[in-house]
Amino acid sequence: MKVLKFGGTSVGSSKNINKVISILDTYSKEGKVACVVSAVGGITDKLLLAGRQAQAKDASFNDTFETIKSTHFSIIKELNPENNEGILAYAEEKLGALHSLLEGIFLINEVSPKTSDKLVSFGELLSSYIIAETMKNRGLSATRKNSQELVVTNSNFTKAEVDYKVTNSNIKRYFESAEESITILPGFIANSALGEQTTLGRGGSDFTAAIVAAALKVEQLEIWTDVSGMFTTNPKMVKQAYPIKTISYQEAMELSHFGAKVLYPPTVQPVLDLEIPIHIKNTMAPEAVGTIISKDANGTSSPVKGISNISNIALLTLEGSGMVGIPGFSKRLFETLSNEKINVILITQASSEHSICLGIEEKDVEIAKTAIDITFENEIALHKIEPLTVETGLSIVALVGDNMKNHQGISGKMFSSLGKNNINIRAIAQGASERNISIVIEDSDVKKALNTLHEVFFESITKQLNVFITGVGNVGERLVEQIRQQKKYLKENLKINLRVTGLSNSRTMVFDESGIPLKHWKSLLADGEKASLQGFFEKSKALNLRNSIFVDVTANADVASLYANYLRESIAVVACNKIACSSDFANYKELKRLSLKYNAPFLFETNVGAGLPIIDTLNNLVASGDKVTSIQAVLSGSLNFVFNNFNDSTKFYDVVKQAGAEGYTEPDPRIDLSGVDVARKILILARESGVEMNLEDIENTSFLSPSGQESGTVEEFYKTLIADETHYQALYASAKTKNAQLKYVAKFDNGKASVGLQEIPEGHPFYNLEGSDNIVMFYTERYSQQPMIVKGAGAGADVTASGLFADIIRLGND
Incomplete structure (x- = not known):
């Protein structure tokens, strides 16, 4: 018996659904298949939107409903150009019930948790029926079994708890008698013991699949999504990220908790005790290896398995001398948040007991601050503690790996690499298991932090340099040409990936975060935006790339006056311009001081003797x-x-x-x-x-x-x-x-x-x-x-350019 789950993107279009059907057809030739499906991609969000619109007496809920309807009707007709009357009739019936529910919400001005569960259930009910009936039309041995008839929960609407004893019995009994090769099951939805419609919470389709897999005690649960497994970090932010072949349950849960979207953490629980592996696969690329999550997955030399992040985090800090040695502060604090149903994502407390830091979702800040200030109103009035401090615009970045505890220097390497790139750490949390080191940083630094840490822990043999060059006249042009000629050599022999990410002359400037194509740099620069020394600095700063280097190939005093700005942003400076180092002694010393303070090298070998050392x-x-x-x-x-x-x-x-x-x-x-x-x-x-x-x-x-x-x-x-x-x-x-x-x-x-x-x-x-x-x-x-x-x-353009190039390479070797 195989248990597979396909997410919203996998069933988000007729094209993708055809891929799902092809995969299921292949699997069914080897034995029976249970397939859990999500709602069509984006439909759950639209259902919730329509509910909010109706609740707010906004008649545009009708427009949202029509979008939901047309989406499903288009998919049905594309999948079944002929013989689609039965499927369309079912969809019409269900969508009619949906519209009636929305009209009811519009009239009574309210969406209760119970009504919300009924509202969102339409997504999975429709997608599962469409897929099952399409397979039947194509002659496959398939059926749809409503999960609401199998999965039984309590009445905790929107996040119901499963009654495993009854649920497992229902699942086993059904599949013992199921005759069809393929059974399609709607994910996410269930029924309470009283027969009320419930849902299993965010990521509930994964959860449904895990429940079925555990009940049937299958050899492996397969989760099919739109990426080829769990990646070493977010591939949208780090191009060098790659799928992790094997990972443990604990590592997967840690990564998922801290932002990895591929897996919903509770999914692991039903299969954890039974040690059933979970295989993450890509619907769009079925041949890809994917990621296997299992009990023992230490088949890697790296102590770090992955890096994940959560954005839109707020940091709450409660501090005061009145907290020291007084029991109960933590209890009252967490109890207050619990009463407001606010999830605490990260906790850190100083050993002096003088302060407690909490990370929560930014959307909960106002409720949290109001509730905490009321709870500690008396202590605040007596100046025993300070009013709650709130910082927003933050993100959590987590380094995860079972083997981190057996390797010294992981945290040192993490913090030093971030420090060198001017990434300020606002809070740190590390569990006693040493499986996770979490930090809180500015949202704006997340991409740079992920790229920096990924390079250090997963690409340690290659260092990426991002170079911004001002002045592409005689010497600058030779420098760009030398970089173009030596790019491959540097990568293969010195393990330096050198990218020119910014170029400027006196007229225009051009930028490319992924590297300017050096074969065409002249035409790209000619078509660039109007040049500005301050604008060049601001853009270099805004890109916020790791291992950034500003190269001054001018004799311009205004350019030299900006060195301090670059150094303060931890952007290294390489210069053949002699003006800065021969300026007033106080300025020369200040540049040296800034270089040390911000860990930004200031190299100017070509100031004397061009390329001579x-x-x-x-x-x-x-x-x-x-x-x-x-x-x-x-x-x-x-x-x-x-x-x-x-x-x-x-x-x-x-x-x-x-x-x-x-x-x-x-x-x-x-x-x-x-x-x-x-x-x-x-x-x-x-x-x-x-x-x-x-x-x-x-x-x-x-x-x-x-x-x-x-x-x-x-x-x-x-x-x-x-x-x-x-x-x-x-x-x-x-x-x-x-x-x-x-x-x-x-x-x-x-x-x-x-x-x-x-x-x-x-x-x-x-x-x-x-x-x-x-x-x-x-x-x-x-x-x-x-x-x-x-x-x-x-002297000479070539030797001066080679001197600048040597300084750049020196930074790559540091």
Whole structure:
């Protein structure tokens, strides 16, 4: 004997019902089948709506009724294009009775629990009859048995309690004599011992199926729905979620209690003692394996089986010094809620007994607060306790697994991963069984929390990074291309799933939560919305994605001023923009502080030396306890390119233009040629070595002509280069007579820093520096005689992009 149950979605259309019939036909070839069905999808809600409308004297209940009627008539005609008169007649009769009931409710202005049970029973009565008669029309051995004739309950309407002794006897007796291969049973509905129509409460169709399965002691109960089993978490919020193959009864009940919609918790009870497995299957994909719920289902290496969530939760907090050591407070509190029929979903109490926190459904808040304040009115008046505190807009997220108690560090991993993503935990509850760790968080953080926890416990080998890039000019474009080329490599070899989720230039910006298709990013960006620095930040914040990284590929002070905002939202910042780290020392320190406080890395390796590991090397020296005594460096790839290509047979103007065309200088070359860029770089190195210093403290000796220094625009500046060619030729001639090379050198020594053009003699480490290469010599207490040297390409779009990319990858490896 097989017992199957099909939910509302499974019987929600003629197309789906045909799939149900096909499954039942296949099963019936192996033996007899009992099939419990729900009402057609959405019909129960419409029945309740019509009842509320009628009760409120709202004549639109007639419109809702007509929708219910047309839905059923359409399904009947689609399933039975011919020979449908009998089914239509039954439906007409039942729907007539329904309309009469609604008219009665309209007249008396009331829906009692008893009337409500009668009202909603029409859904299952209609669906079960339609399915059974359709099967008969197709020549299948099928019948419909009204569950109200089998399942007997008390008179607790809307959530009746089953009389198992009578019910089990009725079920056994009926199926012992049943001749048809397939018996269709309406779920959810029953009759009291007095013959009154009752219902089994929310999820009652699952419950009916479990009752039948337990009474017949079948080998397995199958619950057919519209998903392929119980998932590791909500697949609508976490794309990487997947079905759990096996799970224990207790784990299934915990997940269902905390929001997993596939199974109604009481369903488990009738089959629990008999250890009858429950198999969750997908009507739309019958071949899918699904989930088996059984007594012992520990066939997995992961201690965590699933993550579930409940939204629209309110947190009630009762606290006060008058509670400490006084018995009875908890009893009075829970008794008050019980009297109001308010379900408590989560409880947590401080060991000091100073406060009790409760999680309830948000819809019950007003009733709960009023009742509790009345109960403790005297204590509140005497200031022994505070008036009840209510917080709304919350959700519960629960981590569930039988084996969690045998693994150390589960809660630590849970809380640290959420903390790194700026998810604030408002309350925590963990049972003594350690099967469940529940937390209360903001509703707005649920999606990020589920994705974060799923990645940690179910995708631990792969880390997803969500990157938002501002500035897709020369360097930014190369960065996007490098990411596109390396995406597959990163996933396969470094276990990093890198997605570009936001892009912006000075005109437009575009976002895609699931990742911008990088093959088409240019056209997508061109068609994007109008760009706004604040808007880009607000959108990045609103998406609220885990492991978010903001990448600044500009030289814009306004962009740099927003770093603090990103860090406060636990969004990491990666920047080649030097303005922030060379700004006022107080701002530099504040960014460092925010980075630590909000667990949001702030990386700026490309501020000095493009892709060279200069800052990383310096940080490692300092972290290992070494002390920097002196730094000597050529830090401008732009200036090095200029002076390596300038001689007495070239013009300084032409070389500067070439440097700009090849991407070695900023659009405004004065930023590079004035030495300000180099000054910023040595300032950043000095600060990273532990010295407090500002830009104005650095001595900057300019090599530009007086008119070049005073030029007001870029165009005027280029004109001065032509006019003052003799000035620049004189610099070259002076170095040549000494067999020296012109290098723009940055120095830091004894707490002082300077930058300026120098004539480097032959034999000096800087002398043979070619092209746009940079070189840095660190003299430290450990490297006092022979410095630590870092040398290589220090400018250019590709190497700068690779430096930014390296910082992004570093975050993925953290």
